[in-house]
Structures are given as C-alpha cells and as structure tokens.
Amino acid sequence: MRDEIHKTKKGHIIMKKNKSVMVFIEYTEESIAEVSLELVCKGKELAEKLQVPLEAIAVGFGANLRRELIKLGQYGCKSVYLIEDERLKHFTSVPYAKAVVETLQRVQPQIVLFGATTTGRDLAPRVASALKCGLTADCTDLQLGEHQIKGQTFHNTLLQIRPAFGGNIVATIVSPEHSPSMATVREGVMRINPPSGNEEHRAAIVDEKVCFDSSSDFPSEVIEIIKSERSVDLKQAKIIVAAGMGAASHEAMALIKELARVIGAEVAVSRPVVDAGILGHDHQVGQTGTTVRPTLYIACGISGQIQHRAGMAESKRIIAINRDPQAPIFSIAHYGIVGDVKDVIPKMIKAYKNK
Numbered sequence: 238m239r240d241e242i243h244k245t246k247k248g249h250i251i252m253k254k255n256k257s258v259m260v261f262i263e264y265t266e267e268s269i270a271e272v273s274l275e276l277v278c279k280g281k282e283l284a285e286k287l288q289v290p291l292e293a294i295a296v297g298f299g300a301n302l303r304r305e306l307i308k309l310g311q312y313g314c315k316s317v318y319l320i321e322d323e324r325l326k327h328f329t330s331v332p333y334a335k336a337v338v339e340t341l342q343r344v345q346p347q348i349v350l351f352g353a354t355t356t357g358r359d360l361a362p363r364v365a366s367a368l369k370c371g372l373t374a375d376c377t378d379l380q381l382g383e384h385q386i387k388g389q390t391f392h393n394t395l396l397q398i399r400p401a402f403g404g405n406i407v408a409t410i411v412s413p414e415h416s417p418s419m420a421t422v423r424e425g426v427m428r429i430n431p432p433s434g435n436e437e438h439r440a441a442i443v444d445e446k447v448c449f450d451s452s453s454d455f456p457s458e459v460i461e462i463i464k465s466e467r468s469v470d471l472k473q474a475k476i477i478v479a480a481g482m483g484a485a486s487h488e489a490m491a492l493i494k495e496l497a498r499v500i501g502a503e504v505a506v507s508r509p510v511v512d513a514g515i516l517g518h519d520h521q522v523g524q525t526g527t528t529v530r531p532t533l534y535i536a537c538g539i540s541g542q543i544q545h546r547a548g549m550a551e552s553k554r555i556i557a558i559n560r561d562p563q564a565p566i567f568s569i570a571h572y573g574i575v576g577d578v579k580d581v582i583p584k585m586i587k588a589y590k591n592k
C-alpha cells in the first residue's frame with residue numbers, strides 16, 4: 238500500500254495513510270444495479286493506481302443480497318460492508334444515510350462513489366454533509382492526479398470531471414483537504430468489465446451493526462412502489478437512429494422510424510425534440526438524457542452541440558447526416574453525409590432493404 242505524500246509551503250512532508258476506494262452498491266429487485274457494477278469497475282482502476290483495496294458498502298435486505306454481493310469479488314472488490322435489516326428493504330433517506338455515515342466514519346475510505354441515480358442523488362449529499370466533506374455531482378469521468386493549493390502538493394487526488402455552466406465547459410473539481418473525496422457518477426458513462434468467472438473470487442461480507450431507533454430513524458415508510466415502464470432502453474441498444482431538430486418534422490420523423498425499423502435500431506432524439514413533445518425523455522441522448530455506446534449511431538439533423546455529444550461520443554461508429562457542412566457533429570463522425578435528411582434517409586432505407 239502506497240502512502241500519500243503532501244508537501245507544505247515550508248517544504249515539510251506530510252505522510253497520510255492511503256485508505257480504500259469504496260463504492261455504494263444499489264440493490265433492487267434482488268439484483269445489483271448496473272450503475273453500481275460500472276462504479277465497481279471504475280473503482281478497481283482507481284484502487285489499482287492507488288495500490289489500495291477496492292471495497293463496497295451495501296444497505297438493504299433480500300434473500301439473494303449476500304449471494305449477489307459476494308459475486309462482486311469477480312469484479313475485483315475485496316470486501317463489502319453490509320448493513321442488513323428488514324426495515325431497510327426499500328430505500329428511504331434517513332436510515333440509509335445513518336447506516337452509510339456510521340460505516341464510513343469507522344472505515345474511513347479515501348474515495349467514495351455513488352451512482353447519480355435517484356437514490357445516489359438523495360443519499361450522497363446527506364452523507365457528505367454529515368461527514369463535512371466535498372461532493373461532486375453527476376461526474377462523467379474520474380481520474381487521479383496532482384493538485385497544488387496554498388503551497389501544498391496533493392498527489393493522487395481524485396479529479397472529479399463533469400460538464401459545468403450548461404455544458405459549455407468541462408470542469409475538474411477536487412476536494413483534497415477533506416476526506417473522503419466523494420462523487421456521484423452518471424449512469425452508463427463507465428464501462429462494465431467482464432467478471433473473472435472464477436467463483437473463488439469472492440468479496441468478503443463484513444456485517445456492520447448500526448443501532449436504529451424505530452421511531453426517529455424511520456420517519457417515512459414505503460407503502461407501495463409503482464413503476465413507470467420505460468418506453469425504450471437506449472443503453473442496451475446496439476444501433477440507434479437519432480433525430481435532431483433538422484429531422485423533427487412529421488415527414489422526417491416517419492422516415493427516421495422507418496429506417497430504424499428496417500435496420501433493427503432504436504429511435505433516439507436530441508433534447509429540443511423532447512422539449513417539443515415529439516418523443517418522451519426516455520429517448521433523449523445527452524448530458525441530461527441517456528449516455529449510449531451503440532455499435533452504430535446515425536445522427537440525423539443533429540447539430541452536435543457538446544451537451545448532445547456528451548451522451549453519444551463513445552459510440553463505436555457514428556454516421557452524421559446534416560445539410561450544414563460546418564455542423565459540429567461532423568467533427569466526431571466516422572462518416573459524414575452533407576445533405577437533407579428527407580433526401581438521404583429514403584436512399585439509406587432503399588439500400589438497406591436491397592441488402
């Protein structure tokens with residue numbers, strides 16, 4: 238395990254024991270949320286660079302909970318701190334925050350990661366506030382690097398990277414003077430590496446005891462969960478045909494849907510198309526929509542502003558159709574077609590049908 242070396246203004250060296258990287262695991266419907274696996278994989282990368290263990294923390298209750306948590310060992314997680322209680326079966330803010338805060342106070346990791354989900358966005362600020370440490374919300378990347386402030390040099394500081402000022406800049410945020418460094422990370426931006434497949438790679442379960450007061454720690458109760466069905470799962474789509482404002486007319490949208498049908502793709506849109514009420518938010522790609530990584534992304538009449546690119550730039554192949562040759566989307570497209578969507582898409586449909 239490598240120690241962290243800080244150099245003060247007067248040149249004094251401060252040694253700090255490096256502690257673990259920890260991921261908060263979301264467990265719903267008897268399985269671990271995808272975003273938690275994404276964070277475990279990113280956490281492993283950070284932990285390896287820091288030469289510290291990767292750990293996790295889980296709060297909840299369920300027949301398969303322990304079995305699922307043990308499997309995190311196959312993703313490189315050494316141990317999982319588990320707060321298990323029947324009353325914690327469903328997420329509610331107060332007892333979950335208490336469970337996480339008490340455990341973090343005891344374990345003292347140096348980095349804690351949460352998914353930027355409804356649960357993570359509720360829980361992480363409560364935990365950060367209780368621990369009086371920084372929190373960066375909605376990160377799209379995490380790196381380790383050096384940071385200098387007030388004559389001190391902090392090595393291996395967590396660089397928390399996210400779009401800021403409406404997505405016009407990409408900010409790198411650090412909180413080196415307070416531990417742990419905490420971040421929520423957007424779903425879908427980190428890759429899930431395949432598990433080792435070796436059942437002997439088991440995460441050790443560490444049972445944490447938290448004393449809950451039945452009345453004050455449980456001010457709210459989950460009575461019923463009503464799920465809204467997603468109309469599309471863009472994260473899983475291998476091919477996406479996406480429409481922007483240049484393809485938002487009734488006629489162009491019909492062509493987009495037909496092209497998607499012919500090539501077995503899902504339909505996505507840019508934000509203004511959602512704002513115009515043409516398709517629902519489930520279809521939106523971008524900074525405030527879904528992050529996608531399909532094999533093929535066909536951007537039709539999309540200018541390619543940074544907020545849209547943030548959600549699709551990692552696509553394996555990008556075809557852009559736009560009548561403006563200067564459109565920013567062409568800067569990241571592998572194939573660019575300058576033309577009107579109403580001329581180009583029928584030709585593509587015909588070509589794919591003939592194939």
Ligand SMILES: Cc1cc2nc3c(=O)[nH]c(=O)nc-3n(C[C@H](O)[C@H](O)[C@H](O)COP(=O)(O)OP(=O)(O)OC[C@H]3O[C@@H](n4cnc5c(N)ncnc54)[C@H](O)[C@@H]3O)c2cc1C
Nearest residue numbers: 481482483507508523524525526538540544545560577578
């Ligand atoms: C905080 C914040 C978050 C945001 N989040 C998102 C997000 O998640 N996702 C997102 O998409 N946007 C998001 N935006 C909006 C973003 O800044 C852009 O405004 C948006 O992406 C533009 O959408 P568009 O490309 O469809 O439309 P436009 O910018 O209007 O571009 C239309 C394009 O179509 C081309 N065109 C027009 N007619 C035709 C035609 N007949 N044939 C071919 N091409 C044609 C034009 O040349 C142009 O390039 C966000 C903005 C902010 C401030």
